[in-house]
Amino acid sequence: MTKDSNIKRSKAIGKHLHFNSSYIEPNIDPHLREILQKVSDPEIPVLTVLDLGVIREAIEIDNVIHIKLTPTYSGCPAMDVLGDDLKTVFSTIGKEVEVKLVLSPAWSTDWISEEGLQKMEAYGIARPLSESLDKEALIGNARVVKCTNCGSRNTKKISQFGSTACKALFQCEDCQEPFDYFKCLK
Amino acid sequence: MNKESLYDYILTIADNCLILGQRLGELCGHGPSLETDIAGTNISLDLIGQTRSFYQYAADIEGKGKTEDDIAFLRLEKDYKNCLLVEQPNDHFGYVIGRQYLWDTFYLLFLNELQNSSDETLSAIAKKGIKEVSYHRRFSGDWVKRLGDGSEESHLKMQEVVNGLWPYVDELFDMTGVSKELIKQGIAVDLSKLRETYFKQVSALLEEATLEVPERKYFVYGGKKGVHSEYFGYLLSDLQYMQRTYPNMTW
Ligand SMILES: [Zn+2]
Numbered sequence: 001m002t003k004d005s006n007i008k009r010s011k012a013i014g015k016h017l018h019f020n021s022s023y024i025e026p027n028i029d030p031h032l033r034e035i036l037q038k039v040s041d042p043e044i045p046v047l048t049v050l051d052l053g054v055i056r057e058a059i060e061i062d063n064v065i066h067i068k069l070t071p072t073y074s075g076c077p078a079m080d081v082l083g084d085d086l087k088t089v090f091s092t093i094g095k096e097v098e099v100k101l102v103l104s105p106a107w108s109t110d111w112i113s114e115e116g117l118q119k120m121e122a123y124g125i126a127r128p129l130s131e132s133l134d135k136e137a138l139i140g141n142a143r144v145v146k147c148t149n150c151g152s153r154n155t156k157k158i159s160q161f162g163s164t165a166c167k168a169l170f171q172c173e174d175c176q177e178p179f180d181y182f183k184c185l186k
Numbered sequence: 187m188n189k190e191s192l193y194d195y196i197l198t199i200a201d202n203c204l205i206l207g208q209r210l211g212e213l214c215g216h217g218p219s220l221e222t223d224i225a226g227t228n229i230s231l232d233l234i235g236q237t238r239s240f241y242q243y244a245a246d247i248e249g250k251g252k253t254e255d256d257i258a259f260l261r262l263e264k265d266y267k268n269c270l271l272v273e274q275p276n277d278h279f280g281y282v283i284g285r286q287y288l289w290d291t292f293y294l295l296f297l298n299e300l301q302n303s304s305d306e307t308l309s310a311i312a313k314k315g316i317k318e319v320s321y322h323r324r325f326s327g328d329w330v331k332r333l334g335d336g337s338e339e340s341h342l343k344m345q346e347v348v349n350g351l352w353p354y355v356d357e358l359f360d361m362t363g364v365s366k367e368l369i370k371q372g373i374a375v376d377l378s379k380l381r382e383t384y385f386k387q388v389s390a391l392l393e394e395a396t397l398e399v400p401e402r403k404y405f406v407y408g409g410k411k412g413v414h415s416e417y418f419g420y421l422l423s424d425l426q427y428m429q430r431t432y433p434n435m436t437w
Contacts, residue, residue: 074311103311104306160325165232
């Protein structure tokens with residue numbers, strides 16, 4: 001990882017500065033981006049695989065697309081679906097796909113793009129907080145997670161574990177709406 | 187490197203994840219509250235996910251064209267190398283939590299060492315697992331404290347759980363299935379080095395939970411050699427039922 005790419009990345013994600021994270025800019029052939037945007041996370045359909053940062057490499061060699069995919073959570077059932085979806089979408093343009101699972105470096109919520117985070121919030125899932133605030137919210141019961149419905153931070157944790165491995169369940173004490181919070185993973 | 191000993195070594199790790207994942211899976215829809223129900227299945231999912239990574243690697247190493255599913259579903263009881271602790275029945279929620287905490291504490295220490303393995307794949311699986319297991323241990327540890335330092339009845343029951351599961355904890359450090367050669371090559375973790383920290387951490391949490399640390403010095407071993415408790419056969423028949431009844435079936 002070069003310091004430059006890290007700084008570029010940090011600027012791109014605004015206030016979320018993570019100089020010590022293991023972020024590496026993915027190696028994606030520019031001409032594949034458009035079609036990759038068509039593949040979404042089956043659990044959070046507003047997020048594309050590029051928003052999520054799970055595609056670490058996508059290159060075309062002799063008409064075959066070689067993709068390296070890094071799973072979010074080890075047991076995430078969405079990963080198998082993603083692999084199949086990638087094959088399907090490329091088959092529509094007559095290309096074969098080879099998907100390789102790459103575990104290291106491990107996926108981190110820092111890899112979700114700013115655009116992805118905004119789409120996630122609009123969809124009703126609160127974005128991951130910094131590692132320390134995340135701990136305060138999940139263990140210390142601090143009221144720091146922003147309600148996706150009304151924007152209040154007067155929210156409480158209902159359950160550390162949520163509807164999927166990546167989420168926790170919160171409820172807003174102002175508007176009373178329950179909502180998912182995407183846990184920080186580093 | 188000896189392929190066979192690496193294959194065996196991977197199973198001595200992954201079988202624990204599979205069997206505990208299966209035990210937790212039994213609770214799906216039967217947890218005492220919504221939160222604990224979801225937590226149990228989430229933890230199960232993480233463990234099964236880790237199992238898959240380990241088994242896929244094991245299948246590659248063996249090189250006989252087997253898949254992760256063959257390893258999970260088509261072995262005989264004596265071929266599973268998990269320790270006795272993880273196969274103990276759910277009984278009541280206290281047992282689920284106690285078993286989980288005693289396992290999580292060990293497993294987190296273990297993965298912290300395994301991430302330094304000279305084997306790249308094992309190291310990668312460990313690094314990924316650490317993030318997940320830290321969550322698990324936080325959850326199970328919190329509940330041990332809540333129940334231990336809770337009502338009179340929850341305290342009594344939790345103490346009973348700790349006393350009941352205690353004989354199984356020393357097997358976690360038993361070196362069966364871990365060849366000296368693998369340790370020398372920096373591939374495998376020397377389990378005996380984790381023992382002291384483990385008992386220190388567990389004792390500290392039990393004390394915080396106002397529970398007594400059992401003084402018992404007698405421990406039970408066998409799972410790692412494939413000699414399992416009576417509960418195991420029942421668990422396995424559930425786990426293997428579909429593949430045994432309809433060989434090669436897929437969803
Ligand atoms: Zn609100």
